[in-house]
Structure formats: C-alpha cells, structure tokens
Amino acid sequence: MKWEGEQQSSNVEDRRGGGGGFGLGGGSIGLGGVAVALVAGWIFGINPLTILGLMEGGGGAPSSQSAPAHPPPANDRExxxxxxxxxxxxxxxxxxxxxxxxxxxDPKLVLFRGRIGTACGTGQSAMGPFYCPGDQKIYIDLGFFDTLRQQLGAPGDFAQAYVIAHEVGHHVQNQLGITDKVDAMRGKVSERQMNQLSxxxxxxxxxxAGVWAHDSQQGKGWLEQGDLEEAMNAASRIGDDTLQRQSQGTVVPESFTHGTSAQRVAWFRRGQASGNMNDCNTFDARNL
Incomplete structure (x- = not known):
C-alpha cells in the first residue's frame, strides 16, 4: 500500500502520554479472551471492553485516562x-x-495505551480498536497491530487499514441511525435474536469497509498486489467460528455476534466489488 506522502487527517487525538513505543500494557490478551469478551458483551448487554478489564484484573496496564490530547509526533510512522x-x-x-x-x-480517532475513559465506559487496549457511538470516536491502541500480525495471523498494512475502515463503518452506521435502531431492540428480543442482529x-x-476500499483505490490507486488479500485474510481470521475454534476447540453458532469467517470475507468483497453502500443492506438479506 503506497500511503507515504498522502494527506493525513487532523482528527487524530494522541492520548498515549509520554511518547515512544506501543505496548499493550500488561501484555496482549489471548484469542480466548477476545472471543469471550465479544460473545459475553452481547449476551449480557455489557460493554465487552469492561469484561476484558475484569479479565485482566483491572491493573498492570498503563492508563491513558487523563492524558491530554495532542497531535501525534510527526516522526511517528504508525x-x-x-x-x-x-x-x-x-x-x-x-x-x-x-x-x-x-x-x-468526521469521527475523531483516539490513540491510547492500556485503558481509557470513553462515553461507552472504560476502554481496554486488549479488545483492539473499537468505536464508541456515544462520543463518535474510534479508539486504537496501536499495539493491537502486533496482535493482529503475530497472534491472529493477519500481517500487512492493508489488513490494518481494513480494521480502521471497519470501525469507521460503525461510525457511518451511527450517522445513518442504524446503531440506535439496533440498540433499541436490546431487551425486547431474545438473546439469540440479539446475537443475529449483532x-x-x-x-x-x-x-x-469494502466500499471504502473500492472508492479509495479508484481515487488514489495506492493498493499494491496482495493488499486486498491481506484485508480478506484479516476478515477471515476474526470470524466467530475461527476465533471460537482456536480459543475453545468448538464452534457454537447461536453465540455468534460478528459472523463467520466466510461471511465476513463475502461481505467485504461485496462492498469492494461494487463500491455501492446500498449493496450493504445486511438487515434485509435472507442469506448472509
């Protein structure tokens, strides 16, 4: 991905505190922890970031809770x-x-370390990048990209770009009122139905994210051979079935909250092929 020298956003808040290095605080959490947090958060209506905080014992990780916001250093490549x-x-x-x-x-994107206060509760770096509709901000501990590459088996800069674009996709959903409509169903439908909505x-x-990839390439032509495959590999690696199989050895479809690896790849490819956000109506799709 030929991104160097392209325009950068002014909507990045660096709340990592005193500078250098990107750690996951007390260490990155394993696949089992990620899967448990994703599933339990939707089943019990608890912010999965909070669950991960409890799993980590709430300590050991440095906090960006009160770090002032400032632009990232000019020489910070990540x-x-x-x-x-x-x-x-x-x-x-x-x-x-x-x-x-x-x-x-435009959403704001916040760089942090360890944990951070958000309008959605306390964020934990071990959860990876997340979007909070309450403050319309995307939160990223850049150490997650090491986890993406080393633990999840999804290397490459465009795999990272896909992750960011996915979170921006949640912001688009929030702008269109989709987030509020889905959240309003919580407590009104069964646990299984809520999982299916998720x-x-x-x-x-x-x-x-696929729509972005299509339009981005149309506008800049900055993708190189293998970049799209990096994104689809990342989508595949974070499918519910793959995470559950790797973390617990079994797959429980009724507990899925993010979709199977095949589904995630298929929907990314659908958006990327057409570049039309109208093709992304998963809510009316009979077969996901």
Whole structure:
C-alpha cells in the first residue's frame, strides 16, 4: 500500500502520554479472551471492553485516562499510517453520503495505551480498536497491530487499514441511525435474536469497509498486489467460528455476534466489488 506522502487527517487525538513505543500494557490478551469478551458483551448487554478489564484484573496496564490530547509526533510512522487511512475514509464517506443527501460528520480517532475513559465506559487496549457511538470516536491502541500480525495471523498494512475502515463503518452506521435502531431492540428480543442482529451490524461494517476500499483505490490507486488479500485474510481470521475454534476447540453458532469467517470475507468483497453502500443492506438479506 503506497500511503507515504498522502494527506493525513487532523482528527487524530494522541492520548498515549509520554511518547515512544506501543505496548499493550500488561501484555496482549489471548484469542480466548477476545472471543469471550465479544460473545459475553452481547449476551449480557455489557460493554465487552469492561469484561476484558475484569479479565485482566483491572491493573498492570498503563492508563491513558487523563492524558491530554495532542497531535501525534510527526516522526511517528504508525500514527502517520492511521492518520492517512482515516483521512481517506473521510474523503470517501463525505462523497458517498452526500450522494444520499446526508452530511458526513468526521469521527475523531483516539490513540491510547492500556485503558481509557470513553462515553461507552472504560476502554481496554486488549479488545483492539473499537468505536464508541456515544462520543463518535474510534479508539486504537496501536499495539493491537502486533496482535493482529503475530497472534491472529493477519500481517500487512492493508489488513490494518481494513480494521480502521471497519470501525469507521460503525461510525457511518451511527450517522445513518442504524446503531440506535439496533440498540433499541436490546431487551425486547431474545438473546439469540440479539446475537443475529449483532452479526448483521458487523457484516454491514465489513461491507462498508469494502466500499471504502473500492472508492479509495479508484481515487488514489495506492493498493499494491496482495493488499486486498491481506484485508480478506484479516476478515477471515476474526470470524466467530475461527476465533471460537482456536480459543475453545468448538464452534457454537447461536453465540455468534460478528459472523463467520466466510461471511465476513463475502461481505467485504461485496462492498469492494461494487463500491455501492446500498449493496450493504445486511438487515434485509435472507442469506448472509
């Protein structure tokens, strides 16, 4: 991915505190912890980031809770990459939503370490990047990209870009009112039905990430051979069935909250092939 020298976003807040290095605090959490947090969060209506905080014992990890916000250092290559991808999502979604008569409001992206206070509760770096609709911010501990590469088996810069674009997809859903509609169903439908809604939310965010990939390449031509495969590999590695199989040895379909590896890849490819966000209506799709 030829991203160096491209425009960077002004919407990045660096709350990592005193500078250098990207750690996951007390250490990265294993696949089992990630899977448990994802599933338990939706089943019990608890922020999965809070669950991970309890699993980690709430200590050992440095906190960005009160670190002041400032732009990332100019020589910070990883932050520059994130900022560059974010800037391109801003351009793509402004144009996409404008065609539908909606004004896109840029999200903020917060770099942090360990844990951080958000409008959605305390965020934990071990959860990986996440979006909080309450403050319309994306939160990333950049050490997650080491986990993505080393533990999840998804290397490559475009795999990282896919992760960012997926979280931006959740922001698009929030802008369109989809997030509120789904959240309003919590407590009104069964646990299994809520899980199924969650799957549709996540697959739609994957499809929206694909739409970004399509428009981004159309506008910049910055993808290189193998980049799309990196993104699809990342989508496959974080499917519910794959995570459950690796963490607990068995697969429990009724507990899925994000979709299978095949589904995640298929919906990303659907958005990437068409570049049309109208093709991302997972809620009306009979077969996911």
């Amino acid at each position: 932050a520059a990459f994130v900022s560059t991808v974010l800037a391109d999502t801003e351009q793509v979604w402004r144009a996409q939503l404008q065609r539908g008569g909606v004004q896109y409001r 799957v549709r939310v996540e697959l739609q965010a994957d499809c929206l």
